[in-house]
Amino acid sequence: AQSVAQPEDQVNVAEGNPLTVKCTYSVSGNPYLFWYVQYPNRGLQFLLKYITGDNLVKGSYGFEAEFNKSQTSFHLKKPSALVSDSALYFCAVRDMKRYNNNDMRFGAGTRLTVKP
Amino acid sequence: EAGVVQSPRYKIIEKKQPVAFWCNPISGHNTLYWYRQNLGQGPELLIRYENEEAVDDSQLPKDRFSAERLKGVDSTLKIQPAELGDSAVYLCASSPSPGTVHGHTGELFFGEGSRLTVL
Numbered sequence: 001a002q003s004v005a006q007p008e009d010q011v012n013v014a015e016g017n018p019l020t021v022k023c024t025y026s027v028s029g030n031p032y033l034f035w036y037v038q039y040p041n042r043g044l045q046f047l048l049k050y051i052t053g054d055n056l057v058k059g060s061y062g063f064e065a066e067f068n069k070s071q072t073s074f075h076l077k078k079p080s081a082l083v084s085d086s087a088l089y090f091c092a093v094r095d096m097k098r099y100n101n102n103d104m105r106f107g108a109g110t111r112l113t114v115k116p
Numbered sequence: 117e118a119g120v121v122q123s124p125r126y127k128i129i130e131k132k133q134p135v136a137f138w139c140n141p142i143s144g145h146n147t148l149y150w151y152r153q154n155l156g157q158g159p160e161l162l163i164r165y166e167n168e169e170a171v172d173d174s175q176l177p178k179d180r181f182s183a184e185r186l187k188g189v190d191s192t193l194k195i196q197p198a199e200l201g202d203s204a205v206y207l208c209a210s211s212p213s214p215g216t217v218h219g220h221t222g223e224l225f226f227g228e229g230s231r232l233t234v235l
Contacts, residue, residue, distance in 0.1 A: 004158075032222045043120075043207060043226035044159070051222070090158050094222050103149065103172060104224055106158035 002027040002095045006107035013081050013114055021076040021110045023091030032094040033074040034104070035065055037087050044090060050074060061085070081114045088112075118142070120227035122208050128233045134196035137230045141189065141210030148185060149224065150193050151207040159207055165191065166213060198234045205229040 003026045013019045025031055032051055036044040048059025055067045065076045074091060091107040121140040129135050141148050146167050151159035162181065164172040167188040176183065180199070185191040195202055209224040 034223055036226075041228075041231070043122075043228045044209075044224075046223050046225070049223055092158075103161045103164055104222070106160075108158045109156070 002031070002093045002105050004091050004093050004105055004107040006089075006091055006110045008110050009108075010111045010113065013112070015083050015114050015116050016080050019078050019081045019085070019112065019114070021089050021091075021112060023074045023076065023107060024072050025074060025091070025093045026072065027093055027095045029095050031074075033065075033067065034092040034094075035059065035063070035074075035076050036090045036092060036106075038090065038109075039087050047076070047089075081112075083114050083116055086112055086114045120208055120210055120225055122206075122227035122230050124230055125228060126231050126233075128235065129198055130235050131200055132197040134194065135198055135232060136195075137193045137206050137208075137232075139191045139193070139208030139227060141191075141208070142225055144212065145210035145225070146188070146213040147211045148191050149209040149211075150183060150191070151209065153205040153207055153229070155204070162193070162206075195232075198232070200234050203232055203234045205231045 005024045007022055034049045035047040037047050038044050047063050048057050050057050050067045058064045063078050067074050088109045088111050090109050092104045094104050123138050148165040150162040152162055153159045161175055163176045163183050165185045168185050183193045207229045209226045211224050
């Protein structure tokens, strides 16, 4: 079965600095990869996805993520962090080979704190 | 376009009481999911519906949890009786069924969640 690991429970960064939130995955086939953001007392909001093609994908709010097949990673990045980016971030994976009959698996989440 | 609607947003009950959560998915989305999110954790799937059929309920604790999606649109998740360990956020999500919407590639659309506190 597919799985996702987010090795950092918390990431702290100063406003204006670049940020990276790490994610590694495990699937038997080719992956569909996703990033979601969750603000306090809210549901999960879709940020971006990798399906196929260019390894660097761009998403909402200036975020981007880089797919690295050899390292089975899909790290979330942003060149210049904002205080308003502070939230909980989840990486998720679906197995494309079994897309028609599988669910989305989420990591445990990484809490990003951006300090002024 | 309206998003996924869930109610209630918050519910506080005593243990052994019943509780029910309701979800209205995005119009046209045939696939509906219920996830449970414990504090500090990622969401974990409880049940997935394709129209009115529960196609994956392997993670649903069937002794006390039940779910239904009678007309293939709205869904209800019930817990009876509730236990202290059921305190969590219950998230509903929807998506088009694979191949039914051109360009859709697997992302789920989530509601705001229903936060349950069992005392």
